[in-house]
Every structure is written in structure tokens, then in C-alpha cells.
Amino acid sequence: MEPPMRQPPPPRSSAATTILGKYQVIRLLGRGSFAKVYQARSLIDGTIVAVKIIDKSKTVDAAMEPRIVREIDAMRRLHHHPNILRIHEVMATKTKIHLVVEFAAGGELFSAISRRGKLPENTARRYFQQLVSALRFCHRNGVAHRDLKPQNLLLDAAGNLKVSDFGLSALPEHLQNGLLHTACGTPAYTAPEILRLSGGYDGSKADAWSCGLVLFVLLAGYLPFDDSNIAAMYRKISRRDYQFPEWITKPARFVIRRLLDPNPETRMSVEDLYGNSWFKKSLKVEAESETESSTLNLDSGYGNRVRGLGVNAFDLISMSSGLDLSGLFQDEGKRKEKRFTSGAKLEVVEEKVKEIGGVLGFKVEVGKDSTAIGLVKGKVALVVQVFEILPDELLLVAVKVVEGGLEFEENHWGDWKLGLQDLVLSWYNE
Template sequence: MNSTKTPKNLVKRTISGGKSDGIIFEKYQLGHILGRGSFAKVYYGRSLEDNSSVAIKVIEKPSNSDPDMEPRLIREVSAMRRLNNHPNILKLHEVMATKIKIYLVIELAKGGELFTKLLARGRLSESTCRKYFQQLVFTVHFCHQNGVVHRDLKPQNLLLDGYGNLKVSDFGLSALPEQIRGDGMLHTACGTPVYTAPEVVRRNGYDGAKADAWSCGVIFFVMLVGYLPFQDSNIPNLYKKIIRREINFPLWISTPARNIIYRLLDPNPRTRFGVEDLMGLSW
């Protein structure tokens, strides 16, 4: 992967001892940690040029950690650059690098994770769910129109800005057009099992757009109800429930919302609602 060359003394201080008060590239002041992942840490950052707030994702260079991270990082940056103009997708401002680290400077989602909001409230009102679900559907449709399949849609990857609007993030597992084989299908199994469409784990090829639609259905159910539509600690048993479409709808879910979820959580991708089908619904 091509990375930015670092002129001598460009980095005034570095992160060490767990502290994050360094100044990188004489452009950003690193603050407290916002989150940790398997391969990266996300810090609050402040621009030294205009005093604006940003988030800075700090990643160890693949050669120094996990060589499998390089394709994931390339996909994440490529996907975000393709999608940078959508209001409900976190904007990528800048990519910088030192000899050992890569810094992604991204938009700060001041409202935090949707997942945190769900944990605090248990479930959301249908009117709130409808707002978030509509924003999610329009955003995912935009992704697909621009050749990007997310493949890891879940509440933890849905953030909120300071006005309560949805922001889709974390495109590290996304698929770009060059990953589609001659059969028109994707073949890499990835994602979080409880949010992943059943055909993805079969390894026979799958339509990425239909797989994203399934994940949208699970997210919609979780927002409305406060728990997953299919649950089992045993993965094979989990997928048996999914194939049988064993969904228990609480009485408070409206008929239109129930119908949408049922059509999205169709184990057969050929008959499952796609995101484009949702675009035509008045609800």
C-alpha cells in the first residue's frame, strides 16, 4: 500500500505509555480515546488549523502487526473516498502516515454509537426507529449505487451526529466492484453472525446488496424490540432458526413495520426484499 512519506521532525510527539496528547503532523492534537477495535484505536482530535473537532483512527501499519489488515485498510479508505459526499456517511478528511502508524482523520460523530443508545433505552419508539431506518435505507442504497457493499451493518457501526442523524461507519469489510467474480457474486464470508444473511456463510456465492438488506432487517427489529430476532449461542442452531424464519413479533410492532421486517428477513435472497424495493414504500 502506498503511504505518505514523513519528512523529518514532522511528527512533534508520538503516542506512548497509553497517553494520547501527541501532536501529529503539526496539524492535529490527539485527545482521549473514543473507542478501541481489534486493529485500531479511535481518538478525539482537534485541528490546530481551525480548532474543529475530528476523530482520528490510529492503525498500526500492516507490516508491523497483521499483514491481512492491508487489504482491509485499502478497502476502507477506497470505500470512504467513493462515498464521501453523502450526509449520512462519516466523511474521511485526510489520510496520513508515519513509519509505523496510519492515521485516518474522519468526521466526529458527537452522538456516539446507536448501540449505546439502544443499551441505555432498551428499545426505541417506532417513530424514532422509522427515522433511523429511513436514513439507513437511503444511505445503503447510495452505497450500492456507487459500487460499495458494506457487509458489516450493525448498531455498533451506526453512529449519530450532534443533531441525532445517522452516520454509517466502518467500511473495513466492505466489498468493491473488483471483488465480484465472473458469476456476479461475492464469495468471502464475513460480518457478525447474528446480523449476517444465511447465504453468506454457505460459501456458494451471494449477492452483497441482498445481504446488506438482510442486515437492515435485523437492525430494524433490534431498534423496535430491543433484542435480536434470532438468538442461540450455538451457531448451527442459530442458522436453523434463521432458515425456518422463527420470528416472534411483539404486539406493539405495527403491521407495516412487521411486514417490512418479515420481507427483509427472508432466508431466500431471491425473494427477499432488496433496499431498492424499500425505496418504493410509502412507510
């Protein structure tokens, strides 16, 4: 697990401000062993965001590689719920990964508890309702969080809860016979069946256990089971060896007891909470998307595909090692495509590609929707796609070698590169 964020130093002066893509970095919010989080401002519309900068040299190993991909994939699928931290963009360089996410101005819920101790029941219930709403959405979309704790629950400027840190989440493709089999999470908040790990476990029921612990902490100000010795803590959990402080009401105790049931078969589920009268008190029903997965549609320009091909920011990630993650986990020598940025107009680039193809003896084919240009010569087949990164300012052009990669490299690429040079701002693989 990543250690808690350390307190940042004082904000840097404006003279030292960094520009990251189309964002102006404002100040350091915190740092961990493999990432730093900054507050930043969009240079396009002034929106305040948080940028998580991950150092590849410290993280891309057998353990951290899947966590990075999983966090992005989970947040992409859960993009539309109001109580789940929203991801805006993913960018990368050869040394860093940049996750641009919603800015939670209120900080960690853990900090609020540390300052205030126990929370009033109405306040605790409101946070709990928002947490449960987010988790129900996660579970309906096949995602189990598996690392729920106050440190991973953030607050926005209006005091609304935002679930974050999906690095240990489980997606539908991780199931084996409908169950999960990996032990993970923070021991003090982890369900006993995960610690026991005798057979698989239901991720949604494990999240329900963690919800019970979070609710106890919100109302009591401390953990019900807390022991540095994991075996001793597990014995307490198995015996339900904990005491309620006198100020927690009977209806709230009932909910906590049902959630902190060491038997997942009889434990209350997240869905069951919606039938509980204490939970439903003053409940605000959020407008939730019930789709199986949500396609990320970004307003920043990265999510806009030229002429309706439907490629979003995460499709762009798979194409451009200069922007994103696919270059982290693939051998660059195995790629069969060339990518470059261009400041020319879309139509100019497309016409130039057709012109070069014709001059070099390629048969040019354009799809009915004009979203891609196909070029064929002998055993060599290319597909050229043009993506609009910033409207009327920046294009990404991908030259994909579909067939005849070796022949293309040896006999054709030099001529193509020479023909394209007037369009190119920079090549991504150089």
C-alpha cells in the first residue's frame, strides 16, 4: 500500500510555476512513495483540477504496473457518478504518467475526522449515504473497490464525498467462477474472508464490510478492531469483540452490526441498505447512470474524434506513446505504426497523405465515413488516421502498418517520412 501523503511544502512562487500540457501547475498537494499530486488550472477554461504524477522508474514493475492500469480502467468505467472522483485525462512522457482528475478541495475525510473526532450522526449518515450510493454504482458496473478507508474518501468544495484510489479495485475480468482470489487492502479495514483467503470471496460483500468500519469510525472517531498483530485482530473480528460508545444510537448500531458480520453469507449487502429506515432518513436520490460501463467523453479536446469515429481519450492512449500508457508496457520495437503531431488543418493533412500515396505508387482507399485512409502497394498495407487533439491547433497522425511491416521499413518509410516532413511538428518515437 502507498504510505499516507506527507504535508507539502509552502506553495512555490508564480515565477516558478510549471506548465504541463494545457495545465498550469499551482501547488503541491501531497506526495507518496511513487506519486506526487498537484493542484493545477486549465489554461483553456480555468477549471481547477488535480494532477497525479507517477514516476515510471519507481512504479513500472510486476506489482505496480497492474495497479496503474486498473486505477485508470476503473475510473473510466465509473466516470459518471457524482460521488466518484472523476478522471479527465491521461497523459504520459517517457518518464512520467499524468492522471488529470477532479479536484477535491475539501481534502481527505480522514483529516476531517482527525480534526473533529467523531462526527454528528446526521453528518456521518450523509457521508455514509454518498459512499453507499457510489459503491452500489461500482458493483452494478462490476467493480469492487477493495480498499475503502477514510484516507481514500475525499471531499469537494461543497462537502460532498468522492471515492478515490481504485488501484486495488477488481474488474469483471478478474473474477474466477464469479469470485475474487487476491488478498489486498488495508488490514484494519479488510473483510475477514479476504484475510482468511480460504477459497474465493465476493468483492461487493467485502466492500460492505469496509463500509461498516467506515461508518463506525465516522460515528465513534476510532476503529472497532485495531491491533498491530493481524492474528490478534482477526480473533477479535471473528468473536465480534468490539464495544459501541454510548452515543451511537440503536438504529445506527443495528446497521454496523449487520455490516460487520464476519460471515459474508449473512452480512448485509450494499443493496440491502436501501431498505433500512435509518439509512434512508433524509436520503437524496442521485441521478445515476445504470449502464454497464461508461464511455469517457472529455470536453478538453482529447475526447473528440474527427468525424465521428468514436475514439476517446483512452483509445488515444493505446495509440500514442507520447501521451499515454501503452508505451509503458510494450516494446517500442514491436510497434507497427508511426505517430506525429501536426499543426496543419485536418483537410490539408488528409490530402497530403493521399498525394504522397499516389506519388509513391500506393492505391488509395477512403472509407465511406472518411475517418481513415487505406493505402496498398504489393504486400504493404497502411491505414492513416488523423485525430484532433486541440481543435484547429493540434493533430495527432497515426500511420499504421497493417501488412508488410518489414518491407515498409526497408523500402518505403524513408520516402514517406520525406514526403510528410512539411506537416510534422514532432515524431513521437524519436
